[in-house]
Amino acid sequence: MLVLECPCCGITAEETEFHAGGEAHLKRFGPESSNEDFENYMFMRQNPKGVHLERWRHNNGCGKWFHAARCTMTLEVFGTYSAQTYEPPKEICDIISAKRPGWLRGAFS
């Protein structure tokens, strides 16, 4: 059972306090988008062995959504950050790069 820190309220808590919400930083494709774009947005998800950027909600706490950068292999948590962003912040990327040199976002290892 993971331990995560909610970046909104600052609480460090057990996984049971949170709810996982899948891959982070999806770009929404609505009406007028091509079938391929919509399919990718709606259904296609990364399943990396290694670094993953995920959405979580502190649903049994402050109720806020946030993002977590996590290793799916070792379960190491590199950091959590605001959900109100299109890209992982530089400091999170730096932490990941320091621990997983050569890491590229979205690349499958």
Next chain:
Amino acid sequence: MSTRLATGGRLLNKSRVLSFSFNGTTLKGFEGDTLASALLANDQVLMGRSFKYHRPRGVVASGSEEPNGLVQMGEGGKFEPNQRVTTTELFEGLKAKSQNHWPSLEYDVGALNAKLSRFMPAGFYYKMFIHPRSFWKHVYEPIIRHAAGLGAAPKATDRDADTYEHFYAFCDVLVVGGGIAGLQAAKAAAASGAKVIVAEQTAHLGGRAVVDGGVIDGQSAEDFVTAITAELEAMDNVTIRTRMMGAGVYDHGYVLGYERLTDHAPEMAGPRHRLWRIRAAQTITATGAIERPLSFAGNDVPGVMLASAIRDYAVNYGVSSGDRTVVVTNNDDAYRTAIALKHAGLDVPAIIDARPAGDDSDLMAQAKALGIRIMMGHGISSVKGGKRVNGVEICAQAGEGAVLEEIACDAVAMSGGWSPVVHLWSHCGGKLTWDESQASFRPDPNRPPLGDKGQGFVSVAGAANGETTLNAILNDANVCGNAAAKTAGFKGKVAKAPIAQKTTERAMLPVWLMPQGAGYKLRSKAWLDYQNDVKVSDVQLAAQEGFTSVEHAKRYTTLGMATDQGKLSNINGLAILSDSLNQPIPQTGTTTFRPPYTPISMGSIGGEARGDVFQPIRRTPMYDWHEANGADWEPVGQWRRPYAYVQSGETVHEAVMRETKNTRENLGLLDASTLGKIIVKGPDAGKFLDMLYTNMMSSLKVGKCRYGLMCSENGFLIDDGVVARIDDETFLCHTTTGGAETIHGHMEEWLQTEWWDWNVYVANATEQYAQVAVVGPNARKALEVLGGMDVSADAFGFMEWQDGTLGGFDVRAYRISFSGELSYEIAVPASQGQAFWDALMAVGADLGVMPYGTECLHILRAEKGFIMIGDETDGTVIPQDLGLNWAISKKKTDFLGKRAQEREHMVNNERWKLVGLETVDGTTLPGGAYAVGEGTNANGQRVMIGRVTSSYHSPNLARGIAMGLVLHGPDRMGEIITFPGTDGKDYEARIVSAVFYDPEGEKPNV
């Protein structure tokens, strides 16, 4: 025979005799006994029958690794099968029965399987029960089910009479194992100031050292344990729990502790088991090692036991496992058993040592000095005896088993070396390394389980880490304890390791088969996994048949798949597999141990969450009134809603019919408080709701209501309800009862993660209001009698809402209808709910008022063809399927689900669409029935062309009415289609409009 010795028994209180029963016979034991030691003390060596061949079996071990000694205990609500005799502490009145035999333990018909064992090798069931396919369900399955399972299941009508609880604990260092390694590690960690918890699965601290002896810091091992225990108990930062097993290690330092509080004393008050949910910064597993059996023919005959177990029974419980014990070994440790037995005055005819002759170690010299005959380079060819050992045939270990000599004996003490208990290390990903010198896997300190910062959070101390001598164990534990405290952030004092007297030991010799060249006959009687009846020959057959992966071989032979998870058999089985594959053991690898370490009770997993506290129940403010007035409750999410109000002398169905007629003819009251009420507020509220609902909400005028549909981004209908515009920036969205929390979450998700720059707030106000639907021709009259606001048709139109007072209550009234009747839904503050309900009942008395429940609500809406989320929808239905195109905006460029609904298979004409269904003979269609068309599909099944989504008997129309989704349904009005029922009958129904009652909508329009 096995019997109680005059001396020994360090754990016994001989002044307290306990009586217990085994298979109905009353026996005596002492306080401090385990069930195993007490049975042995009564010469009850035969304790059970094996799983597959029903071989007679006795106890092999003395601890939690025991595979054979499984019994069923207790009766009624205390009945439990598969309890290990070795971990069951004796108590007064204990009742145990052996398992897996018929008619009795002594004479078991199933033992015929043993005679046929040659024809029942590995994979027997797969090979035997594959053809013909038609036999699978009615011939093979009953046979296999009859043979399956060890103990009996509790009776379905019995409820667990005990209680259980969860306990949350946090510490810096958790030490699992209360042997000398665990105690020393705890002391080292605690010296720094760290908060330490020590968990020991048995009732006693000290582990093996107190049985094996040795001198530590000039004291006996026993005195050392007493002293260090006292020291730890005196420290405020140390908690020691005995009878608590470290059951499993999980992500980020989460550990489950399984504490057995009253198993040893059922008369004690309080919960039986306590599940500790521990978060530890660092966990030290000081879980010791488990002795391995040797694989020789007849190694499962009752009386053949692990050498350490025989020693434990003699020293801890003063029990002799036999008068004459032959020791067979490949290492020094078993000599301790020979020496202990000799000291207890018992006969040890010989020590059969598979190692070649060479220099004597201290222990070997001691045994020799006691006059014990030692046969180096020898092994056991075969054990004589059926239900009890009566002798062993001796052979050269190097040969094929030619018998050199037969030695009479009634017990055999075997030792194949020791395997560190690596289970907890492995649970969360710790990797293992092969230790050539001990022929065992031990934890690889470079590859520990990793925590949230990527740090190792488990370390291993003592014998669990592969250490074998007292000095090395204590030193390792001390280093481990110091390091764990430091890693957990404590930089205080560093403890020093105690020093034990050194003794010389001769290296062990890996022996995987005895004798080395044993032929098939011997190999097919050499057991690896006692509980699942897997023999050396089975693993060899698996390898021969191509099951070369350890994971495949395990599943094919069932090696290590019994309730003991292969604690005794794992390494022996791997070694045989590796040998068959001609590859070293590390190359074969090992299967991974999974939690829990030994089975834990289902009750402890549930904890307090059972019965009334299994989950919270949500009650409306009028709950007690409903209860007092005959409510037949229906769970709706966590809410309880009245299904109907049953009056005396009527059935539930009759009550529903009465309520449904009365609401159409007079006046009905529905407690609608559970409907979701979500407030959406802010300058961008209209824009936000335009995205959430399929229709336009931003154009709704203040004071008006509008019915809306919500879809997921994937296009499917997820909720519906009436939206009221409260003011320019405020909307109140009604949701379904079950959907309130989900829809609130859905709104939050889109607001926080997609449109976070929109200025909108949402709040779930469901429980702030009690809401009553006042429904029926007399609805307006009732409100007029209450008095206050003007509810006339002119002043208060359909799909409008108003704030005001009624009968002195502050209300918000909505003129909306889910029944097709004149109807007002009136919200009052939750605290006023009951009083308002009472007032309505009072004024309604002359107007034919009756409360109605959810089933009546369903019939009323079905008569009108109104859809219900969860009936007409199931997560695959789009609004267009339900003919709700009128509620989908064509003006909006975007809303959730719009793009998805444009997909090809959403717009084609092959989707099933909503229609009304009317049985030809007026009966009621079975709910959920499927309609069949012409022909069959690729699987030979009849083609389906539709299904029933709602079906009721309508008392107002005096016939069955239904709605369903049917292929090309709206284009087939008047056609009759067939629904085969599960009762074998065909139901014929005509496709009609879904609006059965008042199709012109005149009734509410007054």
